[in-house]
Amino acid sequence: MIIGVLREPAPETRVSLLPEGVAALTRKGQTVWVESSAGQQSFASDEDYRNAGAQIGSATEILDSAALVLSMHPPRQSIKTGTVLIGVFQPLYQQQLMAAWAASGLTVFSLDMLPRTTRAQAMDVLSSQANIAGYKAVLLAAQLYPRYFPMFMTAAGSVAPAKVLVLGAGVAGLQAVATARRLGAVVEVFDTRPAVKEEVQSLGAKFIEVEGAADASRAGGYAVEQSEAYLQRQQQRISDSIAKADVVITTAQIPGKKAPVLIQEDMLRRMRSGSVVIDLAAATGGNTPFTQNNEAVHFNGVSIVGNSNLAASMPADASKLYGKNITNFLSLLFNKEGGLHLNWEDDLVKGACIAHEGAVVNERVKSLISEAV
Structure with a gap:
């Protein structure tokens, strides 16, 4: 054949x-x-x-x-x-x-539809490519961020470490956490799945918990939609963390639906000038209202980079x-x-x-x- x-x-x-x-x-x-x-x-x-x-x-x-x-x-x-x-x-x-x-x-197989099971891991293209995307998202953020990532203590004065917030602790998010930690940043992570808390903490990051998330155990390893009450609590916790963050890496997507807008305009206004958002959900609408796929947008001094294909940069x-x-x-x-x-x-x-x-x-x-x- x-x-x-x-x-x-x-x-x-x-x-x-x-x-x-x-x-x-x-x-x-x-x-x-x-x-x-x-x-x-x-x-x-x-x-x-x-x-x-x-x-x-x-x-x-x-x-x-x-x-x-x-x-x-x-x-x-x-x-x-x-x-x-x-x-x-x-x-x-x-x-x-x-x-x-x-x-x-035609007989068509699309590997992004594979069940997210243990047996499928060896052929899971979403995970293999997301791993690279999470890594490159942090490197791109470090390149654009006008300050150091690690803490420095010098004769000329001290520099505080960058504060990184990762929204979504899937494969891309966890790799982003690991890479940001290796660069010396302080990292916080939000995810709707409490089960990932241990993985996040094992990488040296803080896990932001929000009560009442919908059970995703029957969704084949993919994210699910959440209730309105949960979304309101989520928005408040994310807003509090974003106000302190210098870099935000967003990865939240729901298969078959528009990406949820997790970062609202008022949250972006609370970020200090020079901050960076790398939005890996840009191809399905993005996690901010201003995200444009394959473009960098500047809003109130914050750089918002939409890129759903960072894996192709390696x-x-x-x-x-x-x-x-x-x-x-x-x-x-x-x-x-x-x-x-x-x-x-x-x-x-x-x-x-x-x-x-x-x-x-x-x-x-x-x-x-x-x-x-």
């Missing part, structure tokens, strides 16, 4: 599979075709891919020949009926595209981790002879599948399509 790897559209710098991933697949008897220059931005040359056993071709050649296509983002070209397409397509926000692909006879390692996630997922789709075998009894295969045999099969996506009609 031919597996195709497409070059991602600009400004994306990552690639679905590096040469090491190609080598792993070719050792298992698979044939891999890679679009010319697909790995250039991730520091992998066409020659590197050839040495790993890949054939280099154009997007048209790959889409005409491959039975399974890897593309992180929706391909720019038309795709032949019967193709298996694997990427991160945000189907909860792109329902019409999913419906169109289903009507075209394309070599981001592609390496993503590619490992992909190869782990592909192992679920092949039988012992290396042929394609879609086991619908497997909760990971079923959970990640969006379209198959001419229909949208994911219940959440189907429901959203029905609501939009």
